[in-house]
Amino acid sequence: METLSLLGNGFAEALTPENLLWCLIGVILGTAVGVLPGLGTAMAVALLVPLTFTLDPTGAFIMFAGVYFGGQFGGATTAILLNTPGQSSSMVTAFEGFPMAKNGRAPQGLAAAVIGSFVASIIAVTLVVFFSPVMVDLAVSFGPADFFALAIFAFVATAAIVSGNKLRGLTSLGLGLTIALVGIDEQSGAVRFTFGSPQLLDGISIVVVTVGLLAIGEVLHVASTAGRTPATQTITPGRPWMSRRDWGRSWRPWLRGTALGVPFGIIPAGGSEIPTFLSYGAERNLAKRRGDSEFGKGAIEGVAGPEAANNATTATSLVPLLGLGLPTSATAAIMLGAFQQYGMQPGPLLFTEESDLIWALLASLFIGSVILLLINLPFAPVWAKLLRIPRNYLYAGIVVFATLGVYTAKSSIVDVVLLYVVGALGFLLRRYGFPIAPVLIGVILGPLAETELRRAMAIGQGDVGLLFASPIALVLYGLLVVALLAGPAVKRVRRRQRVAS
Amino acid sequence: MTTSTTQRPAARGRKPRGELIVAGTVAVIGVVVLTRTVTMDVPDNGAFLGPQFFPYVVAALLLVLSALLVLQHVRREPVDAGDTEPGDMDAGDTDDGDTEAGDGAAERRLGGPSESDAPPPIDWKPFGMVAATLVLHVVLLEPLGWLIAGAGLFFGVSYALGGRNVLRDIGVAFVMSAVAQLAFSAGLGMALPAGILGAVV
Numbered sequence: 049m050e051t052l053s054l055l056g057n058g059f060a061e062a063l064t065p066e067n068l069l070w071c072l073i074g075v076i077l078g079t080a081v082g083v084l085p086g087l088g089t090a091m092a093v094a095l096l097v098p099l100t101f102t103l104d105p106t107g108a109f110i111m112f113a114g115v116y117f118g119g120q121f122g123g124a125t126t127a128i129l130l131n132t133p134g135q136s137s138s139m140v141t142a143f144e145g146f147p148m149a150k151n152g153r154a155p156q157g158l159a160a161a162v163i164g165s166f167v168a169s170i171i172a173v174t175l176v177v178f179f180s181p182v183m184v185d186l187a188v189s190f191g192p193a194d195f196f197a198l199a200i201f202a203f204v205a206t207a208a209i210v211s212g213n214k215l216r217g218l219t220s221l222g223l224g225l226t227i228a229l230v231g232i233d234e235q236s237g238a239v240r241f242t243f244g245s246p247q248l249l250d251g252i253s254i255v256v257v258t259v260g261l262l263a264i265g266e267v268l269h270v271a272s273t274a275g276r277t278p279a280t281q282t283i284t285p286g287r288p289w290m291s292r293r294d295w296g297r298s299w300r301p302w303l304r305g306t307a308l309g310v311p312f313g314i315i316p317a318g319g320s321e322i323p324t325f326l327s328y329g330a331e332r333n334l335a336k337r338r339g340d341s342e343f344g345k346g347a348i349e350g351v352a353g354p355e356a357a358n359n360a361t362t363a364t365s366l367v368p369l370l371g372l373g374l375p376t377s378a379t380a381a382i383m384l385g386a387f388q389q390y391g392m393q394p395g396p397l398l399f400t401e402e403s404d405l406i407w408a409l410l411a412s413l414f415i416g417s418v419i420l421l422l423i424n425l426p427f428a429p430v431w432a433k434l435l436r437i438p439r440n441y442l443y444a445g446i447v448v449f450a451t452l453g454v455y456t457a458k459s460s461i462v463d464v465v466l467l468y469v470v471g472a473l474g475f476l477l478r479r480y481g482f483p484i485a486p487v488l489i490g491v492i493l494g495p496l497a498e499t500e501l502r503r504a505m506a507i508g509q510g511d512v513g514l515l516f517a518s519p520i521a522l523v524l525y526g527l528l529v530v531a532l533l534a535g536p537a538v539k540r541v542r543r544r545q546r547v548a549s
Numbered sequence: 550m551t552t553s554t555t556q557r558p559a560a561r562g563r564k565p566r567g568e569l570i571v572a573g574t575v576a577v578i579g580v581v582v583l584t585r586t587v588t589m590d591v592p593d594n595g596a597f598l599g600p601q602f603f604p605y606v607v608a609a610l611l612l613v614l615s616a617l618l619v620l621q622h623v624r625r626e627p628v629d630a631g632d633t634e635p636g637d638m639d640a641g642d643t644d645d646g647d648t649e650a651g652d653g654a655a656e657r658r659l660g661g662p663s664e665s666d667a668p669p670p671i672d673w674k675p676f677g678m679v680a681a682t683l684v685l686h687v688v689l690l691e692p693l694g695w696l697i698a699g700a701g702l703f704f705g706v707s708y709a710l711g712g713r714n715v716l717r718d719i720g721v722a723f724v725m726s727a728v729a730q731l732a733f734s735a736g737l738g739m740a741l742p743a744g745i746l747g748a749v750v
Contacts, residue, residue, distance in 0.1 A: 215621060219575055219614045225607045226578055237592050238600035241585055267679065267706065273668075274675035274710055440712035444703040445725060451686065451702060452695075452729050456741065461691060468683045476574060479668050480567030498603040506597040 055177055058407030062415055067110045070103065071412060074114025075419050081115075082122020089137075089362070090378040091266075092119030094258035095446070097386050098453030105390050109409040112386065113416035116379065117169065120362065121424055124161040124355055129154055137320040137358045140328045144343065144350025151346045159290045160298050160348050161355040162424050168306040168356035169417040172363035175310060176370075177410050180399070183371030187396040190372075192503035193514055197521035199497035201528050202374055207486040208532065216482045223473065224490020227252055234495075235502060247462040252470075254385030256454055257491050258378075260467045261484050263450040265474025267443045272479065298352040301331050305356030313364025313376065320361035327357035363413070370394055370406065373496070381488040567668065572618035579611030678709035695741040699726035 061067075074096070081092035096115045100108035127138040128145030141161060148157035190198075207217035230241045231251030242248035290298070305327040312323045331353040332343045343350060368374040373395035375381040387394050392402055399406055454467045477484060501515075508514030516522060586604040682705025690698040703722035712718045734741050 215614065215617055218610075219571065219618065222575065222607065222610045222614050223578070226582055226611065229582070229604055229607060233600035236600045238589060240589065240600060240604065241582070264683075268676065271679040271706075271709055272671045272676040274672050438712065440707040440710035440718075441721060443710055444706035444712075444722070447683075447706045448699055448703050448725055448729060452699065452741075455690070461687065464690065465687050468687065471683075472680075473574075476571060479671075480571050482571060502598045502602070510597060 051178060051181065054403070054407045055411060057404070058409075058411035059414075061106060061404060061408040062110055062411040067107055067412070068415070068419075070107045070111040071114040071415055071419055072423070074111035074116075075118040075416065075423060076114075078115035078118025078120075079122040079125075079420075079424060080118075082119035083125050089116065089119035089123055090258070090382060091262040092116075092122065093379055093382045094255065094262055095449060095453060097255055097258075097382060097389075098457050100386070101389060101457060105392075105405055106408050108386075108390070109405065110412035110415070112383070113409065113412040114419060116362075116383075117165070117413075117416040117420040118424075119379075120359060121162055121165060121420055124165070124358075125158060128157045128161065128351065137324055137362075138355075139321070140324040140354040141351055141358075143328060144347050147344065147346035148348065148351065149346075153346060153348075156290050156294050156348060157346075157351050159425060160294065160352040162421060163290075164298070164302045164305065164352045164356040165359040166417050166421045167302045168309060168358075168360040169363050170414065171306050172310055172313070172360040173366075173410065173413045173417070176364055176366050176413075179314065179364075179367050180371050180406075180410075183367050184396045184399050187372050190396070190520060191518060192500040192507065193516075193518050194520040194524070195500040196497055196504055196515060197518075197524040198372065198374055199493045199500065201524045202376065202489055202493055203486075203497070204528055205531060206376070206489045207483075213481075217486050220477060220482050220484065220486040221490045223477075224257075224487035225494040226490075227257060227470075227487070228491045228494030235499065245462060247460055252466055252491075253454075253457065253463065254382065254388070254488075254491060255457060256463050256466050257470055258382050258385070258488060259450045259454055260470030261474035261477070261487060263446050264468060264471025265478050265484075267447055268471060268475035269478050270439075270443055272475070294348055297348050301327070301349045301353035302356045304330060305353035305358075306360040308353075309357035309360030310364050313361040314367050320358045320365075323357040323361050324354040327353040366413075370398060371396065373398075375489065375492055378485040378488050381485070381492050384492055566622075568618045568622045572615040572622070575611050575618070576615035579608050579615060582611065583608040675709040675711070679706055682706055682709065691742050694743045695730055696723075696726050698742075699729060702726075 062071075077096055077099075078089075078092045081095055082089060093112070093115055097112075100111050100115075103111065123138040124141050124145070127142040129149050131142050131146040145157045145161070148154060203221055207221040208214040228251070230248055232238070232249050233240055239249065305323075308327045308330065309320065309323040312320065328350055331347075331349040335343050335347060335349060340347070362379060365376045365380045368376055369380045369384060371394075373384065373393060375384045384394055387398075392398060392405075450467065451464055454463050455461070457463065474484065476482075477487070504514055516525070582604055586601050586608060589601055589604075591599055591601060682702060685705070686698055686702045689701065693701075700719070700722040703725050704718055707718050707722065708715075730741055
């Protein structure tokens with residue numbers, strides 16, 4: 049088993065005391081950011097990316113894995129304790145999690161979530177380990193037209209299908225594509241949209257865009273409603289362990305949620321929101337069939353299933369990310385940005401060129417989920433205390449760290465200006481209900497789409513037919529059409545569940 | 550419940566204007582992209598699709614989208630929010646607009662009333678103070694150095710969001726700024742501007 053020995057080497061590389069320390073710090077910081085109201089996994093990763101740039105790549109990615117799992121858990125914690133999910137993929141968790149918390153069963157809810165994430169992550173990462181090389185084999189045969197088709201697929205999937213409102217999603221995407229235009233055009237050397245600023249020649253960093261959209265945008269949003277936002281309060285937790293009955297009720301939802309979540313990460317259609325809703329719906333219907341009416345009043349199944357689905361999807365979204373260089377969620381988009389900061393281009397070549405690093409990363413995903421389980425299961429209620437930090441300090445601290453992180457990356461004041469400008473844009477989008485993820489997908493995949501389109505056109509001497517000549521591209525466009533037709537159906541299901549809940 | 554105490558704003562009977570504001574912004578950006586593309590210096594190396602092609606596509610996309618947003622706004626019934634859907638993704642943005650009762654309830658449960666299509670009016674005072682703080686920080690970061698400018702940034706945002714224990718807040722701000730400076734420059738070896746204190750320290 050070549051894969052196993054490679055993974056073994058990865059573990060050997062990752063399991064140094066120093067790397068374990070980075071992973072531990074990552075989990076703690078990730079949870080700390082994820083737990084803050086309104087900030088989810090994507091934000092945790094975005095804010096902490098600049099911190100990892102000083103480490104060597106292995107250490108950085110291991111810390112990254114920790115941040116990622118920590119942020120994931122932190123988002124679920126606020127959903128359960130405060131009914132304020134940090135991200136839409138934790139939205140469903142709040143449906144049953146918050147009633148559980150109100151009944152004094154917050155620790156059990158948190159435990160169901162954290163063990164569910166653990167189970168789902170372990171299963172999903174195992175699949176990633178075995179599937180990524182297969183994906184790579186497939187991807188090696190991709191030509192420019194196929195990559196272009198893939199980018200288009202990701203654009204339409206995230207902008208139109210996942211985000212619900214097509215027009216708004218596409219608008220966000222368009223803004224992202226615009227941001228990606230800035231800088232020197234790699235193929236011709238033309239200077240585009242720098243407005244005479246030499247600092248803009250390299251383009252606008254993805255870190256600036258993400259931190260601006262998420263962190264600064266959120267703070268401006270909070271400020272704009274400062275007079276009305278009610279103060280947060282913590283709920284005192286009860287007995288902190290899951291009973292035998294809780295375990296009995298949870299393990300099947302964990303597995304079912306994982307099974308539902310896994311395929312959604314692998315197909316580049318973005319977002320772990322749909323599988324969480326599907327899992328919630330499945331658990332509720334099964335409970336109804338059993339004659340169990342606890343749903344709506346804090347059913348542990350309603351936390352266990354969706355959290356597992358959420359984590360399974362985010363973990364398997366690494367398959368297209370590593371194998372194709374294709375991010376399918378905001379979090380994956382930021383990770384891709386981090387890869388690029390290290391001068392690596394995820395995609396088929398990554399596994400051969402940076403083999404050690406990739407396997408160390410995969411191994412650290414296992415380590416990260418174990419560390420998460422070890423430190424967060426016993427201390428989950430402690431995290432909730434973070435919410436007692438006064439709100440003004442909390443957001444002031446976010447602004448300070450966002451600014452500092454962006455500034456130190458390049459010691460450039462221009463980046464700070466850009467950060468705030470992008471933050472204002474993020475505020476506008478946030479305030480008027482335009483999704484953020486398509487902006488990020490546009491920024492990251494825009495250059496890929498342009499490059500591959502121009503390559504394909506150069507090969508075909510302007511023959512548009514070449515774009516549709518490859519079977520892979522045709523399959524992708526076909527899938528897209530199917531997904532566009534199936535989208536409204538999913539939406540109807542979602543709506544029914546929302547109204548019913 | 551922790552989030553449902555505030556009243557939902559009266560969204561019925563008036564059209565939410567959010568789309569128009571975004572549509573205007575998108576249109577302006579589209580025009581800028583278009584004009585800059587027209588006047589772009591293109592190196593003459595005979596590539597098939599030059600560096601202007603993609604910007605033209607993006608500019609056209611932006612202009613079409615802004616037109617569609619305006620159209621959607623014009624065609625919308627003022628009472629019913631029409632065909633908007635929850636437009637949420639990973640990043641903390643939540644529901645955008647159905648005013649029907651079921652969704653409204655779900656919205657209140659999830660994210661508070663401030664995230665609907667017709668958001669409550671901007672609270673200009675704290676918002677303006679945060680914005681002014683950010684602008685000042687950009688201007689002062691290099692002349693004053695991180696320690697002072699960073700503390701100012703922290704204090705400004707904190708004050709804008711209702712922190713009124715001024716002396717304590719200033720203290721916290723300087724501690725935060727100093728800890729950040731230590732962590733980044735001593736711990737991680739990154740340079741931060743020393744500013745006017747550079748000569749002293």
